[in-house]
Amino acid sequence: MPITIITTTTMITTMLDDFLIRAALAGVGLSLATGPLGSFVVWRRMAYFGDATSHAAILGVALALATDLPVTFGTLVVALAMAFIVATLAARGWAMDTTLGVLAHSALAFGLVAVSFVPGARTDLSAWLFGDILAVTRGDLALVWGGAAVVLGLLVWRWQALLTSTLNEDLAHASGLNPARERLVLTLALAVVVAVAIKVVGALLIAAMLIIPAAAARGLARTPEAMAAIAVVIGAGSAIAGLQLSLWQDTPAGPSIIAAAAVLFALSAMFGRVGRR
Amino acid sequence: MGALIGAERLSVTLEAQPVLTDVSLSVQPGEIVTILGPNGSGKSTLLRALLGIVPASGGRVTQRPGLVVGYVPQRLAVDRTMPMTVRRFLSLPRRVGDAEAAAALIRVGLPEVAGRQMADLSGGQFQRVLLARALLSEPDILILDEPTQGLDQPGEAAFYRLIEEVRRETGVAVLMVSHDLHVVMAASDRVICLNGHICCEGTPRVVSTAPEYRALFGLGTQGALALYQHVHDHSHDGGHDHAYHDHHHHDHDHHHA
Numbered sequence: 001m002p003i004t005i006i007t008t009t010t011m012i013t014t015m016l017d018d019f020l021i022r023a024a025l026a027g028v029g030l031s032l033a034t035g036p037l038g039s040f041v042v043w044r045r046m047a048y049f050g051d052a053t054s055h056a057a058i059l060g061v062a063l064a065l066a067t068d069l070p071v072t073f074g075t076l077v078v079a080l081a082m083a084f085i086v087a088t089l090a091a092r093g094w095a096m097d098t099t100l101g102v103l104a105h106s107a108l109a110f111g112l113v114a115v116s117f118v119p120g121a122r123t124d125l126s127a128w129l130f131g132d133i134l135a136v137t138r139g140d141l142a143l144v145w146g147g148a149a150v151v152l153g154l155l156v157w158r159w160q161a162l163l164t165s166t167l168n169e170d171l172a173h174a175s176g177l178n179p180a181r182e183r184l185v186l187t188l189a190l191a192v193v194v195a196v197a198i199k200v201v202g203a204l205l206i207a208a209m210l211i212i213p214a215a216a217a218r219g220l221a222r223t224p225e226a227m228a229a230i231a232v233v234i235g236a237g238s239a240i241a242g243l244q245l246s247l248w249q250d251t252p253a254g255p256s257i258i259a260a261a262a263v264l265f266a267l268s269a270m271f272g273r274v275g276r277r
Numbered sequence: 278m279g280a281l282i283g284a285e286r287l288s289v290t291l292e293a294q295p296v297l298t299d300v301s302l303s304v305q306p307g308e309i310v311t312i313l314g315p316n317g318s319g320k321s322t323l324l325r326a327l328l329g330i331v332p333a334s335g336g337r338v339t340q341r342p343g344l345v346v347g348y349v350p351q352r353l354a355v356d357r358t359m360p361m362t363v364r365r366f367l368s369l370p371r372r373v374g375d376a377e378a379a380a381a382l383i384r385v386g387l388p389e390v391a392g393r394q395m396a397d398l399s400g401g402q403f404q405r406v407l408l409a410r411a412l413l414s415e416p417d418i419l420i421l422d423e424p425t426q427g428l429d430q431p432g433e434a435a436f437y438r439l440i441e442e443v444r445r446e447t448g449v450a451v452l453m454v455s456h457d458l459h460v461v462m463a464a465s466d467r468v469i470c471l472n473g474h475i476c477c478e479g480t481p482r483v484v485s486t487a488p489e490y491r492a493l494f495g496l497g498t499q500g501a502l503a504l505y506q507h508v509h510d511h512s513h514d515g516g517h518d519h520a521y522h523d524h525h526h527h528d529h530d531h532h533h534a
């Protein structure tokens with residue numbers, strides 16, 4: 001038995017040496033969180049919310065680089081701050097599409113301006129915008145899977161309450177739930193996903209990774225759980241397919257992953273009509 | 278037997294506008310109470326205050342300890358983006374067994390919809406499924422916010438008959454809101470006319486002759502009052518023939534402050 005264990009461990013160690021395997025594992029890990037979370041983003045019509053939070057992460061990157069703090073920490077803090085600003089404004093009845101449009105693009109602009117003040121960061125900029133999944137290290141991998149596990153755990157734990165308050169907040173309230181707390185759970189989960197995903201798919205594509213697999217899963221599912229699970233599969237499949245494409249055609253990895261997801265969405269839109277029956 | 282739920286001199290202010298002033302009411306076990314009022318009279322706000330969703334700016338709301346409320350909201354938009362079968366919906370937020378869910382659907386007269394998508398149901402089916410979900414929590418009181426909105430008159434009458442049946446079988450109290458005069462009033466033990474404050478209160482027959490009621494709904498001559506009388510003077514068990522009557526009081530403004 002010990003021999004087998006050693007062999008397996010060695011195999012895994014060797015496997016993780018391959019940057020493509022690491023990249024695929026990062027994509028799959030991320031999908032575990034973005035599938036269910038993205039489903040809520042779609043159900044609650046929070047697409048722009050994802051944009052605002054992820055674009056704000058660029059500002060977080062700049063601040064982290066300027067202050068020598070870990071980038072993940074910086075993005076997490078700024079993404080959280082943005083998520084709370086948006087949630088507060090939404091609760092006060094601001095016109096959401098306009099407000100989010102303003103916030104999302106301003107956050108990105110301020111982030112880009114701030115990055116330009118950080119010496120040496122300029123060259124890396126496209127990595128933060130589009131991600132660099134092929135450069136994922138073992139440490140990054142641990143971060144992605146850890147973050148995904150936290151988000152998944154949070155969503156599974158609050159699942160029934162989250163679904164009920166997504167359907168109707170008064171209904172949730174009458175059942176003794178607190179819809180504001182459930183909103184907070186989603187806000188928190190979104191910030192964590194943005195923080196761990198920014199290196200993998202980049203700030204511009206995080207929202208796409210949230211929305212496209214979930215939207216593609218919609219037509220194939222009859223229950224919320226099925227939709228979340230199918231979104232995970234589509235997200236993971238897109239990551240692997242996109243990396244393949246990137247390998248064959250030397251295309252940028254992050255955008256290739258999203259392109260693969262978009263193709264799956266189109267196929268689902270054309271052929272998947274389970275939910276309509 | 279104490280009151281299940283009640284308000285004592287309740288006032289509610291929303292965005293600096295007084296919506297409810299000095300409202301006192303209580304619902305006893307097994308009672309059907311209908312709150313009637315024109316649009317914008319604070320009916321929905323009153324229900325939301327009783328449920329603790331909207332804070333009171335004066336007075337207080339009382340609930341019997343451990344009270345279980347079955348709530349049927351005014352409108353529940355199950356978005357096309359969320360796949361949701363009827364069966365799955367019945368398990369929110371408390372998971373129920375298949376047998377329990379099937380029994381609830383049979384109770385509301387929809388034995389075969391469990392596998393259907395919520396978004397594909399007709400208006401009447403949808404309201405019955407909402408009612409089935411509310412009944413699954415074995416509530417002490419059902420709170421219904423204009424539950425028959427969007428139903429045609431036969432559908433509306435059938436829904437109210439169902440509520441009466443459920444009350445007879447389970448003894449559940451019912452507090453509902455309506456701006457629809459005739460059908461509701463026939464089914465109620467007590468009617469409360471609301472217009473920011475309580476204008477009048479009593480049995481349907483007493484209320485319908487009260488001058489406050491006439492002033493509130495402007496029914497001195499024709500219209501819904503005549504319809505109401507018509508309904509009330511007939512037996513309530515057969516199929517109602519409301520569909521053939523003009524329906525005057527259906528100004529649908531759904532946004533109560």
